[in-house]
Amino acid sequence: MNKFTKFAGLTTLGASLAASLPAWAQEAADTAAAAVEEVVEAVPTVDTGDTAWMLVSTVLVLFMILPGVALFYGGLVRTKNMLSILMQTTAITALCIVIYVLYGYSFAFGGGEGPYFGGFAKVFLAGVTPDSLSGTIPEYVFIAFQMTFACITSALIIGGFAERIKFKAVLLFVFLWVSIVYFPVAHMAWDANGLFFGWGVFDFAGGTVVHINAGIAALVGAICVGKRVGYGKDNMAPHSLTLTLVGAGILFVGWFGFNAGSALSAGTLAGLAMLNTFTATAGGILGWVIIEVMARGKASMLGGASGMIAGLVAITPAAGAVGPVGAILLGALASLGAYYFVAVVKNKLGYDDSLDVFGIHGIGGIIGAVGAGIFAAPALGGQGFPEGRGMGEQLFYQVSAIGITIIYCAVVSFILFKVVGALTGGLRVAADAEREGLDITSHGESAYHY
Template structure:
């Protein structure tokens, strides 16, 4: 795995002979760093289960609430198994500039040899057990397609969704993660900065969501009848869980319990708060009122935009990034959405795509070398964003076409009218 391997010579020889590279002496593992990464992993999983599930289900119509929750739950389980089998290796094992190798298929080599005092580590995170790092990265792999779900809720076949997410996680997410976060990836070598997933997660998910919305087609009655959210209380609780979980998302990406992680946590909270205020300002100026849904959306906008910058900027820059994101994502969910004419049901592109683009570009402008020791390149940031937009868009379209040709993407009109809760799952909300 490209790291220094320590331990007794017999144990080392045996480990290498059994194909377990990347073993280090247990004494080189940092206890505080490992404890923090275990905590961060739980926080990021909390963002999806139940964060995204509640956030999204509160915004759909009553007849599709359980289907939305079931979809998020199924995505989490499916991606977890695929990450264990193939995804982690394709993303984080050394390979080419485009995709990782096969050395970690089925988590091969993620060893802990108590008697020999050895434990596997990834060359990207040499101070924590590789099992912890692999699970931390799994939570990112889970939430990214879970975010895409918001673009096609209430109308995609459950079986088609499962097939699409399985293909997308391996063909789109894993390679993009490799490009940006594995040192051998082409965007990493270009110098593109993405501390915690502005490009890998949010631009990627936003573009995929836009393509899904366009290819699946609008919900029946879209633009002609009101689509009342079931329970904005659910949405607020989901947004709050996302906000808290985002501390693990961003501060955990330091892969250490250190000063950089602490600063990442601080700028994350500042940007989220500025995002709320930015969205509120836009609503007040254009509609004469502030809404709870707007505040929740503004918080997510600020969180999305600070994600690529969180390990590279200070508090003042975070305030600016969050405020700009709140304003920009309000436009993304209103004016831009009308221009694009796609029924992106829960504004995945308007919030995650636009917010990710804002954060990616502003990272190139505001990153402070004194914080990270690296100098940002605005051209590299733009090239990285455009590269991911193009690849995600084209690959998503191809995968959706394949699924449509084999299974069919969309439920029939009667199922859509009845609601997916009852028609697909034979379940309904209680009174």
């Protein structure tokens, strides 16, 4: 082999090595990039679409309270008590906002590992910053969203004893109730360490937390406060069904933030919850109309509004678990059950649940929570049960969660009403003040001037 041949061979070898270096480098770069991508994906980041939807949902739930609940309830009372309802709703909302920021968020979602209580780690929002995340949204947005649920649940209760309770008694009761009843139940249902959550209970947007809780507290309050003066004798018809329907319509619109917002993202689950909210509400309205026509021969506007709320209440726990057709049936069944309790059971038992909070929210919430365990079955168009679980087992957990909520709320609410009554010199206003109306006697104002 001559020198030229050796040189040519070395040149060829060198060229081959040089040509292969970029391939090695590219392979190493690709491996490094993939590793970096995995790390980036593992770090939570804000999804602007999810955040935008949750901002809107939060405002929609506030819209449900003010003016939704305020007008819906306000139209149902007599003229002389209209402002008392508006004022109670407004003050309760403000009170719950402050409580939630101070310690409510921590009690419900503070990171505690116990099944009943979130702990004290996030009292005064300790450790929460603008950069803190809850999933794909800022933690501040999650806090604001959940805060509105505490507000509306507390505001719903006042319908059970409207037109006769002291303003200071309302605020003191709500302060104690939301702290001792609402936050633990919210933790049990929605926190990852909560009892109901661990059981796999379907409570998408608050069947136990909001509606059963509020309905039971309202019923206990109606019994503890006592009947209105002249109940069963005087005319206590709603003073403005027009305002009641306006309020109900606002609730219908706001409920999309309530239900679809509970997906905590702008995705397929939110879409399912939105459609179910439409269909269940339609089923509730038509169900109540049909029942009234069959029972009374006429369909009333109050009945239509009541059916609307019953359908909305029933789909709340089930919005992410059932299908749109099942939601229609669930809404209709809720109207049937609510109508029976409003028109029959209340009269037989004689309690004065002024605005039928228990009859519609309590019963509707129970039917919705039980129905979620039935209509979630794939054979009925639902999304299915937790892996390895059948309908019977799911219903066991659904009913268990309902039972715990009812018992806990009823017992503690009764105790709190008695405590509040003792601290305020009695829960209700004087009989003469009640006859004159709470607008003037409690607030020094009148809703209407003729």
